[in-house]
Amino acid sequence: MTQPALAALDVRAQLDAQTQEIFAHALRDAAALLNRVMDYDQALDEILEMVARSVPYETACVYLRQGARLQVVCARGFEKYGLGEWIQDFVLPADALNFLRLAETTKPLLISDGELWEGWATAHATTPLRSHLVAPIRSGNQIAGMIALDSQAANYYHEEDGVRLAAFADLAAAALNNAELLRQAERRAQQLSLLYDAGLTLNRVLNSRTQLEFLFQIARRMLRTDRIVFMRYAPQENNLYFEMGVGLPADTQTSLRARVFSVTRSEGLEGWVAQRRLPALVQDVTADARWLALDDTVVKAALAVPIEHENELRGVLVALSYQADAFNAQDERMLILLGNQVTAAMELTRLFEAQTHRQHELEILREASLAFAATFDRATLISQILDYALRLAPAMNAHLFLYDDNRLLFGGAKWLDKALDKKLFEPREDGLSYAVARGGAMIVVDRVDTHPLFVERRWGGALVGLPLRSGDHVRAVLNVAYRQPHHFEPAELRALQLLSDQAAIALENARNYAETQRQLHDAQLLHRTGQALTRAMSLQEMLERLADFFMEAVSVQACCISMLDVTHNHLVVMLDRDPILASREAPGVRYQISDFAYLQEFLQKQQTLILQRDAPAG
Template sequence: MLQAAAADLTAELDLEVLLDRLAERAAALFHVPAVSVMLWEPEGEMATIYASRGLSSAYVAGQRIPRERAEQVLATANRRPFIVDLRTDPLGDRDLILQEDLYNALAAPFVFRGRLLGSLNLYGKGAPRKFTEDELRLAGILADQMAIAIENARLFQETRRRADEMAALLEVDRQISSTLDLPRLLELIASQAQQVLQADHSDLYLIEEDGKTLQAVVSIGEYALDVMATPLQVGNGIVGLVAQTGQAEMVNRADLDPRAVRVPNTPDHPQALLCAPLVSRGQVIGVLALSRMGGREFVQADLDFLVGLARQATIAMENARLFQAAQQRAETLARRTEALSQLVEFSRTLATSLEMETILDHLVRRMGDHFEAAVTTVALTSEGEEGDPPFRIAAVYDRTGQLSQEGWAIPTARSPALAHVIRERRPLFIGDLALAPFPDLFLETEREAVSCLQLHAVLILPLLCQEEAIGAVSLWMRRIIRRFPDGELDWAMAVADQAALALQNARLYAESQQQAREMAAALERQQELDRLQRQFIQNVSHELRTPLALVQGYVELLHAGDLGPLDPTQHQTLSIVADKVKVLARLVESITALQEIESGPLTLRPLSLVEVAQTALKGVQQTARRAGVELVLEVADELPPVRGDRARLGLVFHHLLENAIKFSPDGGQVRVRLSADSQVARIEVSDQGVGISPDQQERIFDRFYQVDGSATRRFGGAGLGLAVVKEIVLAHGGRVGVESQTGRGSTFTVELPLAPLQDADIES
């Protein structure tokens, strides 16, 4: 049920819907009267209720929990689920808690990569709620999965919001600019300036990121290659001064200007130079420079035009740059959205499987294909004997096909790199294994495998479950990687976190299945032992019955004198033997009765308890007379019939009466009362005997239990009579109990279901 609920919830990416469903599912799953889901905003200091069940609107709107207070409480609970008494240690507004009639709560924190996101709170309302260890554990599992789901939903919302913003920005860019391809735009600017101003050369310089270098990005003219190959310095030369001051320059004899810097391989002849700065947001980003050869000069109108063109060019360039940036962001967002979709699909797949091998195979293939890794492996921590490898290579995805052919293992079960990641609980990324900063992280055999398989980069991610590293996933690439695209490592860690949780769940499931199998085997063995025990008792009873009957017959003949006269001593001795034989015979009868109750079906018919009681009273009349005990039967008016087995219920009366007579004093009275209400018939057998102490009343219905178990006990019996009574009554769907005080007698009460009204015919 928990697995199904978690799978349904983790697939939801709408945060509001997710939290509301969580509150609903938690209330049903844990059977609590009230639930709240509280979250902190990433930079917020107060937790608020986002979803609830069973709480008033005033409580939901008013309850707040400071982050500092929550962190203090969670620190003492190691950030795991805990139970808090809200009356003595309230979290939040005490008055609201009292008004809501809340007593205690099970709080399960949402913790994602060490960050507290919020908590799932299950309340005891109207009275304290007793939460079990299983509920604490299940709440922790649910909270761990929901922390990932909440973070995913938040990331999805943020991604969607940013995508909407970028779409709006791109629409504005398209409206204000006709060309958004920056290289093409720069060429158009330089070309347009050259054509309009009839220049021999048109060069567009941009300031490099260092803020000191001017690099020609477009050059049109005879010496274009030389210009492109010659960077200029800001503040040096006429172009450099324009870049430094932001002031346009028109120099019709640049060849004579001492500020000028000649580009190598260009002719030393009269040259007119026109320069306009490219200014964006008050900062010079480049210079547009035009030159005429052969003494052709520029005029002020040319300069004004170039300045205006530079201004428009700057706007277009800025738009183009924004467009490029927007494209890059959109691509990044698209990658993140795709990664998030893959993450959701991965989570959904994991949620539907509890098979370790399936989870491992899905993990290595999804990660390996996503990163185009040559080899992907999963290593799990091993709890073997001392000296055994610390890891077990649980899954390998070899896209090269060479790993098994060459017999390589990468990483090995004793890999120092794996040990480092497990110990630090942080990812290890080496973009160029040839320049690995930690040579001790790899064994010699691993370095040989890296060389032979032509592997150049590795990413090892810890598999963390509840902040405990249970293994690591390794991705080995055949390309040098300087850095991963934005969000890639976060995606990989999210996949690893979900896989770790799924693997832990699968491990727990496998352990529970193994325990179930062991318990089933133990139960089967116990059932076989019980069967053998019953068979043994049945065989012994059967074997004893015939010789006992024979012994009893001869004892009666001897006692009656049919086999010759007896002196008083012999007569007394024979009486003792006769009594012991009767005790043994009754023991065999009781054992046989128990066996028949367990194995034989009941013959249920409507019958009168009065008739059964009267028959039983006649059967013990002689025993009662010898014991000096009076038998009394009291019957309520119009006693309805019960549905029962006449022979078995006769045994109930017989054993209760025999037990009452045995413990009654000479001159005492045993009273049988028969009554009924709308649902059950009631049998009460009362005596005036020695009574039963409270500590023994629960055990007197156990087989072979004697109230007085000493070797010199006053009353005989094998301790089976009341056990027979209990088995028969339970088989009829009834109940049996006793009320007694030491020295003041006992009353045994049996309740039996009444026969249905349609069963009107009573068995006679």
């Protein structure tokens, strides 16, 4: 036996008589320590110092279990072997033989000579340590760690030492429990403080993205997690789409934006939560079949909760950690509470944005009403209607077709910021425009590629057709189209319908105004003509004045006045103002009425005939 080993045995012999009293005092001091020291690391270090007073050692370690590892959290005596820094990072697997024995027996483990024991750690080969004493740190029914003592002398520790060390290990367990309770209390206080800050945010910030970013930062601090992700729910498609997150690398955000989570098929952890409206806590995502991994594999644990408002799903909030077993039930409760804050923020923002948008719509409708009331020119009015339609709905284009005598006539179009005054296409008889005109009701098509009216003309967008009615009659059809599929919200359709109603009234007013102006013009023209005929001194002059009246009344370039000679069944030309001299007939020229079928029809029906120039006479 070496000289240091003999010296150690001699010291042990001298301490035997005083051990019990020293142990009692050390245990009392350690117990008092728990009431005055709140820092766990400091408490463990002082417990090891008090252990040395009744159970001497060369080196001592406190291990705590962290998942599948035993991590050194406090150590003494290794500096003299040049291992002070090394021991701070030393880790044992949870299946180390000494720890397994502790877990089986829950009693101290005494190793009289480590060189003869199969579980002796490789690290001890670099030191002259021989004896080994280990006591379990128990937390309830679980072994949370252990206190390990080492001595240079073989057979140094006895069973009494194990009993004493177990007493200090129980105090270490109490210190661990106190520290955990303090940590939970501090974390709870911090979480409540952060929730309070979140509530204040809702009262002073109305921008939805700013609100969510701030709340997600709070969630990240509250749960001490690495990432927060929000997936927004699209009820029309029953899918989840990535909206925003914090702590996400750029490539991960790109991957999320390209991914769709089907709620119907319960795709991914997010789809499962959305479908069942239940939270999900996953301590190891690699062992959970619901988890759909992203391009990176750093995420180890996940916690997801549904975001709802009045039983309506708005999305799923997900916390992600790079550490397995990162979340607990308390974290789940806190994320649910924060989810309620997120719901309140989203609803408040939605209401504010809806009110702002509504005010914007009302202002546009007010401007449209004033503009329509001041416009009586139909072409100008149509241009205004298209302009205000695209201001209400940020669509790709708008078309207006006039409906008269069961036919649609092109009125005007505006394509993005470019107005068009030519017809782009003829409305199909079996298409949407005619269906709106004949049915007198609005038709909404969110996706033209799946609508029966567009079986033969699929162009990938969305369209709404609105009738412009005057009483029971449809006067026009307004079409507003989007380049991509688009869900028309009720508020959007309501605003377009109000615009259509105003436009219909304006078009009817313009039509009535034009008719009134025409009648006034005709009355004035008749008055002037009557005066001119009264002053006429000859038949030729009267014919000239009548020709002036006819040409101005119907806005034509030519006029021919003839008289019927019923006796001879002749048509006699009295005055011809054909601008084509070669076609002009001289006064007195006679035509046989029987030679012209249209003249015979005219005489029989006594109705106005409208003929195109150069049309076949017979």
